[in-house]
Amino acid sequence: MTNIRDEIVAHRRSRIANEGHTLGARVPSRRQVPLVPLLGDPPLICEVKRRSPSRGEINATLDPVELAGTYVANGARSISVLTEENYFHGSLDDLITVKRAHPECAVLRKDFLVDRQDIEVSYRAGADAVLLIAAVLSDAQLEALVLATQECGMTALVELHDADDVDKARPLQPEVIGINARNLSTFAVDLLAPLRLRHLIDWKHRAVFESGIFGREDARLVAQSGFDAVLVGEAVVREPDRIREITAGLLHPRQGVRTVHPVGDFWYRLAGRNFVGNSQFRGPAVNLRPRDAAAILRPRDAALNLRPLVKICGITNREDAEIAVALGADILGFVFADSPRRVDPQVVESLGDLDVLKAAVVVTGGDHGAVAESVAALLAAGFVDAVQFHGDERPEECASWAYPYYRALRLSSPDDVAMIRTYGSPRVLVDARVADAYGGTGKQLAPELINAVAEVGPLWLAGGLDDDNIGEIVRTYRPELVDASSGLELSPGRKDHQRLERFFKELTDA
Template sequence: MDDILQRIVQQRREDLARRGPALGYPVPLERQRPVNPFLSAGGVILEIKRASPSRGAIALDLDAVQTARTYIEAGAKAISILTEEHYFKGNLQDLLEVGKAFPHHPLLRKDFILTDDDIAVSYRAGADGVLLIARLFDTDTLLHLAEQTVRFGMKPLIEVREEEDLPKLRFVAERLPCLAGVNSRDLRTFTIDPLLPALRITELPVPAIYESGVQTPFQASYAAHLGYTGILVGEGAVRQKEQISLLIRHFTQTRNQLQGSSGLSGESPQEGISGSSLGDLRPGTGRGNRQENSALPAAGELWRRLAQRRAYRQSQVPIESHRYWRLGAPPLVKICGLTRLEDVQHCLTLGADLLGFIFAPSPRKTDVAFVRQARALLSSFYFPEGKGNTRDVPHPLFIGVISDVQSPAAQEALRLVREGLLDGIQYHGPLDEEVLAQLPDDVGRYVVLPVSQPADREAYQVLQKRGEVRILLDRRVGNQSGGTGIPIQDEVLDTLITQGPAGSSFYSPLWIAGGLSAETVGSLLSRYPVELVDASSRLESEPGKKDPQKLRAFFAAIAHPEGGKEEAPARASNQHKEYQHG
């Protein structure tokens, strides 16, 4: 614990010692409302939230009862009430008043709960669920507080984020009914990373709520595609009341579609999903054919697999070596424009994380037959003689690159994603909202933003505000974007970094393409927070033919970025046997 979280918890301990567990509010000795089942069938939780440490004042004059009424009328399945006073400007009076006004609607007390008395006060004040933050407790204490919550008939919502939170959750879940909450916000820094919940969803023993960072319909659908049974929306609900119904509708419809297509009939989408089994995705298995197992929709699976691959990469690097990369870890590596099986083999051996296949006008354009051959090569590399994943690592992702979603080539790529032969789509076309809204929502994809000047920051922020999980930046030269072989200018990257993303709390590492080679990538990684590099033309002997020596030099430069040439560790290849979530 440190930074903001540490300050909040210390302040709360002082308040409890000075003012008592009711904090001076008129909490009755006996509960005045029935205990309501808390989110037993999933859905959307909307939050009464006046302020936050990351955003400051949001709605200081908010009327809790009227806001709750608006939420309920919009279709919220439960109301979250922040009762922390100093940083979030909430209080127990809000919980008392909303509970009295809506006696039969489920309420969550969201605070930094620390003691048995906190649980008892929550019950007497009318809560039906209580948030317990796993990182604040050892396992035995967390279990004890969860037991007290259940004893009162309330539901514990156990929030996890870090790897060390997971054994605590599993220990409690084996003994008590509970829900999990995965917070995309790091409570130490209050930054948000939507890729973190994509990793955690594969590791949870109980249905889970996606917490923080949902402000647009696109983000609500993203959480559903990952497999979350519910979302908790705070600032997005308070600031944009006019779109609350739209958020609820997008999450609910997406979740219902997933349940209907998989035949789960009310079962939570993530039930039955195992983190270890997600590594076994190949043609001929249930997880390699989405018609056989559509409980793993391609739209969410892309991000789950990317998150696993990122965690694997981070786990391979000693902590003392993190300083060699500006981001603190080596990037994911995508090699694009593959047209030969020998090049696919080189990429797999060297440790590529993503392999790109172009289904758009290009000298590197490929076809369905080649992707099938490449996938067979991947299967033989990871699953020899039909056995399981003998390399015990999450295998690389195959990405189809398209520019016109209506073109026959793009339709072929989309079909390959739905069959499980491609893992997702890189969209390299117009980025206006009308076009983006027409992209298939059952297929995982990310977009490419061509940039050439600092003013392109505005387009970058528009995409971030929309809720794009990651955005690949590529160099634009005149009317050409992609395949230029020219790096993005430093002044453009400097502007994106110094101005920050849309909404300063969002974690926004860079995904970079354009002019990357052994000569350019090391300096980039040592100076900028780069999470993914995408290279193609400068690694070729001629268009569509990768040069083995250039490929090897490129991976070596990534392993030894500028400033750490003598000490930085070599990049782990796809042949490593060790894999652990990070």
């Protein structure tokens, strides 16, 4: 089935054949405005667009010059202008007028460009940079357009969507690449998809994160995952004042203390571990050659079945931690709430040498008291990589207390599933709700609830998972992550190593 991207490109080629590359716009015969490098400060590209196929009408009556002026007043210095007419309702005239009004800004032409004439027209129109979508160009076409862009002195922003695009771009080693969080076939946005794909890029580059950024928390994820800039569209078209909030997230200072791992890189490291799941590879993707990692990423993208990510929770001692890591655990969970599995912070510090992600499981508020200060200290020092909020924390409370974090929601009815969308973390773990208990109960979620959660996004599943049922659960629901605790114990806080081994074998065979 033809996706929307291919449809747009075919339509544009047809119009070019009939109307020429300017498509009726009044493009000067020579460039009349200065060239400005893309990706200055702040590291934010704000977009001018009226609509999109995925979101429909955004602002059909916007004045591009007025909107660009609002962006500049809020601190933006890089502006993207959608010039595609039929699906986005933009035009080259929009770009020309924006650049004339703000010659000091870097202006990116965002369109589905197909040949060298498109580059020449973009240069005359005043573009400082052009978007080149690798997926719609052959190897030879991409090379020709990158070279033409460089000859004009513009910046080529080469957009990559999958491992095949990375292979196509690798011989050219473009200096600036863009990775889109939106799947142009399904329109679904996954903030971890660009992080995962970036693990395959093995040349020096600057990376722009595209789509899905709406506020400070999203921007902080991008910045702490090592991206150099973000391209923001709908959020700032609707609310230009968001620019300051997003910029604050991009510039959020890292912790100024010596750490075991770079503070805040939890999501980037976890995205790399998505390559685990093939018995041929047992380490994180950062230890793989990019082509080896790509060989695994392609089948995952093709929806073939690979082993889920695994979190083993309730770790209280080194012996259990070491066996879980040796078997392939991606995350170890340490409980800091009132529980027979509560861990001594010194134990967590002593495990800093283990090459695995670590999450502190906390419950805040109510009768459970404040989170121990030791958790904040462990997070700041890099002994834990993220906080799992497993209580009744509201969305606005989580990021203000700890970052990185993810939310664990205890569900009891289909109505609870809607709460997932209210949290800012790119993933939400789901567990069964049991009165007066916060995890470790051994109770499974009802099948109808699991299916409802899977409709919202990638499934992170906890609750009653053990070596007897994990194979069937994985075959039935294909979760992205599974979280096991009490089902793999000899006693609370002590793992049964034989059950752990069988658990991972069942996962691999599922």
